[in-house]
Amino acid sequence: MSTAAPVTYPTAAIDKMMAAIQFDDRGLVAAIAQQHGTGEVLMMAWMDRHAVEETMRTGRVCYWSRSRRAPWRKGETSGHIQRLVDLRVDCDGDTLLVEVEQTGVACHTGRHNCFFRAIRNGELEVIAPVEVDMTTAEKE
Amino acid sequence: MSTAAPVTYPTAAIDKMMAAIQFDDRGLVAAIAQQHGTGEVLMMAWMDRHAVEETMRTGRVCYWSRSRRAPWRKGETSGHIQRLVDLRVDCDGDTLLVEVEQTGVACHTGRHNCFFRAIRNGELEVIAPVEVDMTTAEKE
Numbered sequence: 001m002s003t004a005a006p007v008t009y010p011t012a013a014i015d016k017m018m019a020a021i022q023f024d025d026r027g028l029v030a031a032i033a034q035q036h037g038t039g040e041v042l043m044m045a046w047m048d049r050h051a052v053e054e055t056m057r058t059g060r061v062c063y064w065s066r067s068r069r070a071p072w073r074k075g076e077t078s079g080h081i082q083r084l085v086d087l088r089v090d091c092d093g094d095t096l097l098v099e100v101e102q103t104g105v106a107c108h109t110g111r112h113n114c115f116f117r118a119i120r121n122g123e124l125e126v127i128a129p130v131e132v133d134m135t136t137a138e139k140e
Numbered sequence: 141m142s143t144a145a146p147v148t149y150p151t152a153a154i155d156k157m158m159a160a161i162q163f164d165d166r167g168l169v170a171a172i173a174q175q176h177g178t179g180e181v182l183m184m185a186w187m188d189r190h191a192v193e194e195t196m197r198t199g200r201v202c203y204w205s206r207s208r209r210a211p212w213r214k215g216e217t218s219g220h221i222q223r224l225v226d227l228r229v230d231c232d233g234d235t236l237l238v239e240v241e242q243t244g245v246a247c248h249t250g251r252h253n254c255f256f257r258a259i260r261n262g263e264l265e266v267i268a269p270v271e272v273d274m275t276t277a278e279k280e
Binding site: 009010012013016017019020030032034038039040041043044086087088089090091092095097107108109111114115116117118119122123124127 | 149150152153156157159160170172174178179180181183184226227228229230231232235237247248249251254255256257258259262263264267
């Protein structure tokens with residue numbers, strides 16, 4: 001695990017990114033978290049304007065929890081934080097690709113990423129092990 | 141570019157995947173397309189039930205176009221198809237990770253993926269070249 005400082009952005013750059021984002025009618029933009037270096041897709045969640053701003057300003061990834069209707073500072077309770085490495089916006093501005101350095105695991109189930117179910121031999125199977133016992137489960 | 145046959149699934153397996161998906165109130169599920177082998181995140185789009193079914197049955201990735209309100213058979217006009225390699229569903233069932241073999245480019249701008257804008261030196265810059273002149277532009 002790298003201990004490099006997170007990438008942060010000045011206000012002017014945050015404003016430029018914000019201007020490129022097309023927030024939906026809920027005020028949200030989709031955010032895909034991808035592990036820096038390996039390319040592993042960790043999770044998909046949502047950000048509102050404040051979450052994008054906080055993520056870029058602090059370098060610690062913050063989402064918007066649709067279920068709790070509150071900022072979701074990833075790892076705040078579990079310690080499994082995501083440090084920002086790069087932030088990209090797609091062609092139509094409605095999806096962000098958030099390159100991160102994941103501490104621990106991304107999924108509230110204790111698996112490294114959330115995409116751990118796939119069809120194998122005709123059955124929907126769990127294809128990734130639980131790596132961490134998430135007693136303080138953190139779920140969107 | 142591999143010429144391997146696409147992965148397809150029998151009806152029983154499609155039904156099992158479908159049962160794990162939580163379609164939203166629009167009847168859609170988010171779908172992240174990732175290039176097999178490299179891990180490059182190509183694009184994010186949406187699928188309805190029929191698009192998931194068609195994708196799994198044919199091995200050719202099909203989305204739902206929200207703007208056209210119609211099935212979006214990726215590459216139908218441009219030839220830049222996506223062959224299915226694997227399909228994963230996330231912990232809460234509202235996002236799919238679609239592992240694909242991309243023919244040509246994924247983005248309607250002619251870039252290999254849609255995430256080609258990022259902050260560099262304080263400016264929002266285009267960080268990937270146009271690889272293909274998309275005269276028959278294909279956009280969601």
